[in-house]
Amino acid sequence: MKRKAGDQPVLAVSAIAARRRAQQNATVSARSSVSKPISASEGEPPLKRSKPSLADDLPSYPAVKSKIEVVIRNPKRQSNRSQSTIAASIEEQTRSTDDDKSGILVEDDGGVTSSESSDEIEVSGRENYENFLLSKGAISNKDVLYKTNDTICIRLREKTTITVLGQYDLWIKRGVVSIFGAKLPPSTQIYRVYAPSTHSLPVIKTVAGVDGYAEIEISSCRNGLPYLRHVSDLYRRIWSGKQASSGNSLTTSSGRSFSIVKNQNFLHSSSEDPFKRHLRPLHFDKQWSMAIKALSSRGAQLRVMTCGPKGSGKSTFNKYLVNHLLSQIPPQNDKASSSDGVAYIDLDPGQPEFSPPGEVYLAHLRRPVLGPSFSHPVLVSPDDGSIVKSHHIGATSPKYDPNHYVLCVMDLLNRYRVLLQSYPLCPVVINYPGWIFGQGLEIATWFIRSLDLSDVVYMSVQGPEEVIFPLREAASEAGVPVTALPSQPTEYATRSSAQLRSMQVLSYFHVLQNDANIPFWSDLPIQHHRTMSVSYSGENPGIFGIMVTGFHHEPDRLQDLLDGSLVGVVAVEDSDALPKSSDTATATVDTHHHKYAANRSDPDQDAPMNDADSAIASSSPHPLITQVPHTNLPYLFIGSGTCHPLDPASSYSLGLALVRSIDIQSQTIHLITPIPPKSLHSALARGHRIILVRGNLDNPNWALSEQYFAARAAQRKVRERRAEVKAESDDSELLREYEDKIRRSAERSDEGRAVDDRGQAGSEEAKAEKREVMEGNETWTGWRV
Template sequence: MPSKTGPVSAIAARRLKQKLASATSAASASESPADQGPPLKKTKASPARASSAVKNQSLPSRRGEDVKPKRDSARSSSRRQSGEEGYVIKAVDKLHGDDVEEGAEDEEVDAVSVVSEERDSDEAEAPSPARFENFLLGKTRLSKSNVAYSTDSAICVHLKMKMTLAIVGQYDLWVKRGVVSIMGAKLHPSPQLYRVYAPSTHSLPVIKCVAGIDDYAEIEIRSCQTGPRGLKSLSNLYQRIWNSKKASPAGVWQPESPMSFSILHSSSDDPLKRNLRPFHLDKKWSISIKALSQRGSALRVLTCGPKGSGKSTFNKYLLNHLLSPPPTQDGLNPFQDGVAYIDLDPGQPEFGPMGQVYLVHLKSPVLGPSFTHPIINNSKHASMIRAHHIGDNSPKVDPDHYIMAAMDLMHHYRILLQSYPQCPLIINYPGWIFGLGLEMATLLIKSLGLSDVVYMSEKGPMEVVEPLGMAAQEVGLPMTILPSQPLEFVARSSAQLRSMQTQSYFHSFPYQANGALWSDVPLCRTQPITVSYSGSSQGLFGIMVTGSHQDPAFLRDLLEGAVVGVVAIENLDAIAKPIDSMVEPNNDIANGSNTDNPDSSEDISMLDATNPDEQQHSPPPSPPPPQSPSNTPHPIITRTTHEKLPYLYVGNGTCTPLDPNKSHSLGLALIHSINPTTQTLDLYTPIPPSTIRATLEHGHKLVLVRGQLDNPNWAISEEYFAARAAQRRHRRVMQRAKAENESAGRKMDATTRAEYAGVAERLKERVHRARNVPWMKMVEDEGVDMKEVGVRDMWTLRKRAYPADSGSGSEGEY
């Protein structure tokens, strides 16, 4: 519940945090009974189950009881936010979507409890706040006197000097008069619109008037409907992060029609009662950003520091400051050549998908978190110069390949300077700064030709700061040490943010002329791309698996349902050649002496699993076409026994990464299924077809690289969330139709009622089917002999298929 005291600033709260620790604990303990409140609905449960529920109040129901969470409960909010990637299990929860209307929130909504299969041991779950705290977001409460005009889709606001404005949601910002600052960028009057994304997962960007005629600036804030907002119907991680359509408390000015943003004075004005925080730039950060920007085109800065210290945030503010300088007397922009950005953090990239390092050329400020721009659209504002697939969230797997990729990106930056000689460079280094990570950082400092080094922690440790300082001193570089970014509240963990960014990447359309668009349709309901990996029309040259040893017999299991990198080979010399001491490829695997039916013990593909009757009538396998000179296999490419997949396999089972100097990454793909009969594979990818076509026309070869990226568990639960969202929408339509008939004094006719009932029944069946998670094999309850199934099927996720009259349905799992 909101605090009874007035709003306080984030800076004042941090200063008083230690002094008021004991008082806050006492107040929290005294207010806890009032905060809990009575439940909205009591469930019928046995005494044994009731005692179990007391012991496990934070756990969801296992039997499907209809349990409603408490309104505005911090524990309920934490449970909704803590669900991240994983397999879907049966549970019950309440999902408050951003577009839930009054009256609809009383519906009982089934949700899924998402359980992470693989959690990093060094990552803690996002902490849940003990209670709601009222924080000051803007210095002045917006009123009608500050509004110049308003329309159905925009408002024009007068900002006085040093007046700040905090907005949650997404909007287009147009500066009409004066100068305002936002996220490090100083925006001057121009016809340009700046798209701003301000979700509650991050600290809210603050708009501040820094200069203006008559000491005020005039800005227009426009509502925008395009963006990743629609992804809330596909994942609970995207719910409750934008503005609410509910009415705010009295005293806060509201536009006449709902918009895609909300202007808030304090966090208590938020109808969803979220722990919103404004971002206040540290004074030392501000001084350092101004000093670095004075170097102009000679700037070559590398930012490093521990995990969570604010490296990406500092780089983004520095980038925006460089891209928005004041115009000179002759009207020219001193940074008209843009800014180059090398991101060496494959685990938390800013402008690309997971598992990549890249070089991007930017010419416009970036005003949003990373999942709002997961892919760069090659346009006048930004372009992807070069990228390399690391295949992991950390460079620990192959540090040598990582260093080679970084050196190649620096080489292409020097090539970029030939066309844009006034282009500075910002390099973002990952948070791995101990051991081998420290050695790589010192190597990059000595060899990249930098101008500055920034370390983001005043607390050391000294065993890290001293080697970095010595390396910088050895090449004559100044090293700046800045305080870390204070993090008091985290709405999403690192693993959840990676899942959100990957999901946003696969649902984006980067080639749209008017900016990025997002699709809210589950991937399983879209048409995958079919690629041939054999024959005269072979479009895939080979498949690689990085990391530890992998048996080629398990290659299909490794690929189906996995996220892979799509890498273009510019020269076949990029493939490492086996040395004489290595064992040659296994000819038995290549020739395939097993003459049994290769599909007898295979899993049902995603397309066939939805309609098993069609699989029985599939055409017989046709003989493979003869090899043409254009697709002559490489010496180390081995065809697997059953599927005939082109595996870049050396005798010891390892795949040496491709040479970054002779290859580059196009992006990521999600493999839907592999069809051994037609020797094709189906995949999803946001890579534009024009990019793939241009790559093949240049004579490059395409290779899929299976690395150690996170499992796409977000894709498994998409259909369930989409089905529940469709069901909620239909319920609201029925309620509105019923209310309209009642207000008109008439009853709904039988035909209309039957139509609504039919749609509701179909949606209910869709939700029931969605609980049967895709990409799994159905195993009958009787007559299963594990010896006949074989070792290979032991690695397959199974779900027990019960008889129709058993009463268990399809909800039982093991």
């Protein structure tokens, strides 16, 4: 029986398995009955024989449920070659899962549901699954000192290692424990650890104990980060979850935010994960450990730059080194003091550690970093550290404007020298991007010669020779030793670089900064976030100008370039630093040329409108700023051809913003940004001018799909609650009352989440404080929060 063309296709696993069995039975029948006539289709040559379709359904052979997750996006495009490849790769799995009735495991609000609720399920098979030993030594019941619904306190023997999945607060009560390169002594300090499955899991190890034991307490934390799965599938199935079956349960019914298996034993191996993810512990090569100890011994004299190919482990090595420097017990020979912190200069705009993509910055770190980059897109607490200065590159690679990139790096080095005046024992770690070929190699060798480094670390022992030889030659000229370490690429990466970048910027826009200096994430779709209305014309505009860098463009299309895009919010310390004479004539001629071309292409525009535009342009606040026709947007153009970026010596970046809309009638731009209002007010109060920079950052596709994922999450939640009510009672009247209650609760939630452009959210005291700030300083009138 064949399916019609309009019917839905069956699972590829079921169809292939059924077809294979049918062919095997047909072969056995042919051998046992030689006199059986051969059909016409069997007598055809192999190339002309009609091949069975994936949609064939053989009712005599039941479908086999498999633990392999399959995506069928367009069955008509599945080639015969791909069919044979899939069949060969899953043959062993289909035989071993005949009696399996569990289906596909998909995390859903901390639980496991059917795969039918997910639109995108990736192909994953056991043939690519590798089991990693996550913990060394079992934790018995007598090692558990006490436990609650959210907390567990255990004793660890010396040299015992455990690995915990999820997010948790770690308190060292006795002994010394190491995690991610940081050696943590007993204290009242709480360390928050983020351990998702997208990265290698940090290992907790007892370094020294009292009577051979260390005592630690692990507690659940609720900060909203796991709930970002409600607005993006990139955050699904990366934290701890619970399995509905009674097997090796990762969590108890208490719903801890970290993963503990049955009988209080921690994850012993990755095979105990019910989702069969590629969990792997964070283990370092012995050469890495020796190099980190040698570098740490330099103390305050350490000025190291780490470079290497993409995906070689530069960020992991730098994080391990920073944690080791921040937790030296005691400081070695008084060469460095953890109280002075560590300076971290991140020169990788594609994968930054403490900022959104498109930025290079100088950070002053005070506490160990125990999580991936999307767990700290900004430094919220001053106790953790702060961003000393940041520059907006406007792209994920410095290759688009190497000259501006070099100027930004030199300015950050100058700011580090200023930082040394207040913290003389502060070492610096420099993270160079994976751009080490061509012009990127030339810039790296120039940095080695001119930055007065103490060490250079190259994350590869396999070359290539055309890269390592110029680096060693430049280091030899500068008298700087070069250490080549083996790279540790991830073989089972579950997220690509572009996906991790999307997770980083999504986390950046959803993080909430509060007076308690504790990061918290909101799972509201981006369109429900607070909007800032900024005037761009009038007596006191909030925006001095708008720049477009990195590509050629037409100024009359400025509104189209801005609407729905990511822009950098840059503050200029002194508007007089902008060029006035050398490039003004060229910029004016080019601008009027574009305006003239726009006027000729618009038959509805008449001469009086041109006169008005000329009057507006002549009254602009700066010779390089002209108003775009129709919109009056302040267009800032420097140089010729493409627009030159701002001078890093007189400007700095405040962060990113998403342009929600442009209101031409009121001459305002509506921005969504996590930049604290006090930061904007501080910049304006000092007389700094705000400029929006439109660069070459990735399109915010994540923002367009958040409402869709939020609606799916709400539907799943309603179905779960309805199922719970049905399981508890069959009373239809009670069910209707419960559904009405859910509906009213959802309506109240929508009313609370629907924040208008005036920012009517938060307490009355907070809103009164914001009004006082806006009314107390005239320079703040251009911004309405």
